[in-house]
Structures are given as structure tokens and as C-alpha cells.
Amino acid sequence: MRQKPDDILLFVNEMNPSRRLPDAANPEMIYVKIPVGMLQCNCSIIGDPRTLEAIVVDPGDEVERILGLIGRYKLKVKAIVCTHAHIDHVGGLAKLYQYTGAPVMMHSDDLPLYRGMEMQAAFLGMPPPELIEIHQLLKEGDVLQWGNFLANVIHTPGHSPGSVALYLPTGGDNATLTQPQIFSGDTLFAGSIGRTDLWGGSYDQIMASIKDKLLQLPDATIVHPGHGVSTTIGHERDTNPFLK
Numbered sequence: 524m525r526q527k528p529d530d531i532l533l534f535v536n537e538m539n540p541s542r543r544l545p546d547a548a549n550p551e552m553i554y555v556k557i558p559v560g561m562l563q564c565n566c567s568i569i570g571d572p573r574t575l576e577a578i579v580v581d582p583g584d585e586v587e588r589i590l591g592l593i594g595r596y597k598l599k600v601k602a603i604v605c606t607h608a609h610i611d612h613v614g615g616l617a618k619l620y621q622y623t624g625a626p627v628m629m630h631s632d633d634l635p636l637y638r639g640m641e642m643q644a645a646f647l648g649m650p651p652p653e654l655i656e657i658h659q660l661l662k663e664g665d666v667l668q669w670g671n672f673l674a675n676v677i678h679t680p681g682h683s684p685g686s687v688a689l690y691l692p693t694g695g696d697n698a699t700l701t702q703p704q705i706f707s708g709d710t711l712f713a714g715s716i717g718r719t720d721l722w723g724g725s726y727d728q729i730m731a732s733i734k735d736k737l738l739q740l741p742d743a744t745i746v747h748p749g750h751g752v753s754t755t756i757g758h759e760r761d762t763n764p765f766l767k
């Protein structure tokens with residue numbers, strides 16, 4: 524993976540050199556990963572290079588930077604999705620919504636966490652971000668569609684009660700993808716799993732979410748966690764010490 528100190532920009536096909544398309548100007552998916560804020564939450568912009576429609580996942584902070592990248596690729600934001608309501612993932616919601624008008628989505632089980640933003644902010648010693656109305660509540664089995672892409676919503680409680688992952692399978696509407704992709708929030712990381720000692724966390728639930736849902740996906744699935752580097756389901760199944 525190519526990493527720059529500022530933003531990390533990659534097209535998915537560059538993650539797997541053996542499958543690299545000969546023409547980098549025609550990527551299979553526009554994927555911009557932007558580690559934002561004090562806790563370096565990975566904000567993801569996922570765009571269709573043909574229609575330029577995109578969704579933004581976890582705009583935790585640094586909305587100017589996110590908007591700059593949306594502008595650089597001339598993307599139209601169709602939805603703003605939160606994998607969960609921790610402050611480092613939702614801090615930029617209000618501002619990004621003001622600029623894009625795109626509906627904001629999260630799972631209903633994380634609404635108490637979202638409304639408790641003052642407590643989360645005090646815990647970290649930072650000012651609380653502006654709260655906004657959540658326009659669409661997500662649940663297991665929902666399908667998000669933008670451009671020629673679709674993502675399945677998978678409810679993965681454990682790190683928080685309303686944690687969700689977005690899964691983009693190959694084939695069908697996602698015909699250009701050569702490998703499935705999952706945006707896993709803070710549930711599964713490269714070599715680790717999410718913490719379960721915060722409000723509403725549960726070790727038993729996170730292990731069930733990972734084993735019964737995430738590890739059921741194909742080994743080739745690229746995992747984009749809420750923090751740190753990307754990995755694959757197969758690699759985590761084989762090497763993640765928390766899944767032994």
C-alpha cells in the first residue's frame with residue numbers, strides 16, 4: 524500500500540499488485556482513506572469512477588480535508604455512514620452534512636452513544652462536536668446503493684451496541700471489483716480487535732460478531748478497519764492472535 528504522510532490515497536487495485544489494472548486512470552473503485560483527528564480514525568471516501576457518486580464513512584474530524592478530496596475527484600456525496608457513534612468517527616458529521624446535504628446514517632443501537640457526546644468529549648478532554656439529526660437508521664440486511672456499487676449492512680455489536688460493517692461483495696452491481704471489500708469500523712483491525720471496555724461494549728458480542736459474521740466472508744475480502752492499515756479476512760483468520 525502506498526502511504527503518504529498527509530492523506531492516503533489508493534485505488535483498490537493497487538493493493539494487490541498481481542491484479543493491478545494496466546491503466547491506473549481507470550480504477551475499479553475510487554477509495555480515499557483519510558486518517559483524521561487526534562485518534563486518527565480512518566475516514567473513507569468510496570466512489571464510483573464512472574458516475575462519480577460516493578459515500579463517506581466515518582467523517583470523524585478535519586472536514587475541510589475530506590471536502591478537499593471530494594472536490595479533487597469531483598464526487599457527489601450520496602450518503603454519510605457511521606460505523607458507530609464514538610466521537611472520533613462522528614465528530615465531523617454536522618459540518619459534512621452542511622456542505623453536502625447527504626443523509627446521515629447509523630444504527631439505532633448507537634443513538635444513546637451519539638446523544639451522550641458531551642460525556643465522550645469530556646472523557647477525552649475535548650470540546651463536544653455539534654450534534655445533528657440522524658436521517659436514516661441502519662439495520663442488519665440493509666443495502667446501500669450509490670453509482671454502480673452496493674454495500675450490505677452487517678450489524679456487528681460488541682465494540683458498541685450499534686456497530687455496523689459495510690460489505691461490498693464482488694459481482695452483480697459491484698462488477699468492477701476484483702476482491703470483496705469490508706469497512707469494519709472498530710470491530711476488527713489488522714492483528715487486533717476493538718476494545719470492549721467502553722459504554723455498551725461486550726467481549727462476547729464482539730467475538731460472536733467477528734466469528735459468526737466477518738470470518739464467514741471470503742478469505743480474499745479486503746478489510747478496511749476504523750484505524751490503522753488494511754488487511755484481509757484470510758490473513759486475520761490465520762494470524763490475528765485474538766482469534767485463536
Ligand SMILES: [Zn+2]
Pocket residue numbers: 562564609611612709749750
Ligand atoms: Zn475509533
Ligand SMILES: [Zn+2]
Pocket residue numbers: 607609682709
Ligand atoms: Zn470506536
